[in-house]
Amino acid sequence: MLAPAPAGGLERVVRALSVGQAARGHVVTVAAVLERRVPSASEAAAQAYEHPFIASFAGTNVLAVPVIVARRHYWRERMVVRALADQHAVDIVHTHGRRPDVVDSGIARARNIPAVTTVHGFTGMGLRTFVNAALQRRALRQFDGVVAVSDTVADALQRFGVSANRVHVIQNAYDQIAPPLSRTDARRRLGVDGDAYVVGWVGRLSREKGMDVLLAAMAELRDRPVTVAVIGSGSERVALETDAATRGIAKAVRWLGQVNDAPRLFRGFDLFVLSSRSEGTPIALFEAMDAEIPVVATAVGGVPAVVSPAEAYLVPAGDPAALAKAIRDSYDDRATGRVHAAAARARLISQYAVGPWLDRYDRLYTTLIAARQGRRADRGAA
DSSP, rough: OOOOSOOOOOHHHHHHHHHHHHHOOOEEEEEEEEOOOSSSSHHHHHHHHHHHHHHHTTTSSSEEEEEEEEEOHHHHHHHHHHHHHHHOOOOOEEEEEEHHHHHTTHHHHTTTOEEEEEEOOOOOSSSSHHHHHHHHHHHTTTTTTTEESSHHHHHHHHTOOOOOGGGGEEEOOOOOSOOOOHHHHHHHHHHHOOOOOOOOOSSSGGGGGGGHHHHHHTTTTTTSOOEEEEEEETTTTHHHHHHHHHHGGGGGEEEOOTTTTGGGGGGOOEEEOOOOSSSSSHHHHHHHHHOOOOOEOOOOHHHHHOOTTTEEEEEEETHHHHHHHHHHHHHHOOHHHHHHHHHHHHHHHHOOOHHHHHHHHHHHHHHHOOOOHHHHHHHHOO
């Protein structure tokens, strides 16, 4: 269960896990919480049908159920999810993201069904986010199992009070939905002319993703003809556009907005930059590795476990000067970048395949279900 954005790493993980489990013979239902932005029921149904995440399950054995509710109508959401749970024989509930962790996971506990969540990372700033994060941390302590996508996320969970025996590290895997476009076709989609050197950035426009750090680095790269193509949306876009204009680099930044098939465009980039302040195991990094393009990334979260200095330029988080130097080095030394990119793709293929990843989740589900059944038996014997 999740509250999906139109596209993103979390959504890719949930789809890969759901489709993979269904292909193994499990009955999988994905509940997707969508906030209603139109008044009529028929329009709401059309909205659900057209949502890219719901549409991505077409032709699969996964039942994707939209849970359409008005903004902040959490009580209505719980009612719909409770009814959904009553309609299906559920062995385990798996949530992804803060909203279902807090609002909906209690329904599983009330029915004595084991509940597991995957924590993909920690996001956002501000008072409201702080309060919501505190609610999520409290909810996480009640889950039968909490999956961390990196060791750093696991360490944070234990600091937040989640019992160590409930925390399980399962790094994300990479599931290619569609092959990347050719460089020519991808650059046509990106609107890139000729042989321009394009730095790709893909993600949510929020502080933890560090787009402001890349803009500061770009201000130090005026001596190189570098353009940044930004794919993604978020609450900070207006402020970031203003920042680019203030730094005098507005013409060097292309704001492309949300692109639902962004993974297919990576070969249009000459370099991929991940400038995050915090991460779990980012799917966008896998997408760059799959496209076999050079990478500059901040050494945060699970990133250093995915790529070493032999496969990417790694720089400290929040350091525009270091980021600018790595981009300049990549621009000046294309041969080393190609060597890094080839090594990164080989590592992706060898270490981040979907099959072993599904095996780890299968074992976790089996263990949690057996433990819950054992507790039921103990209570019955008592």
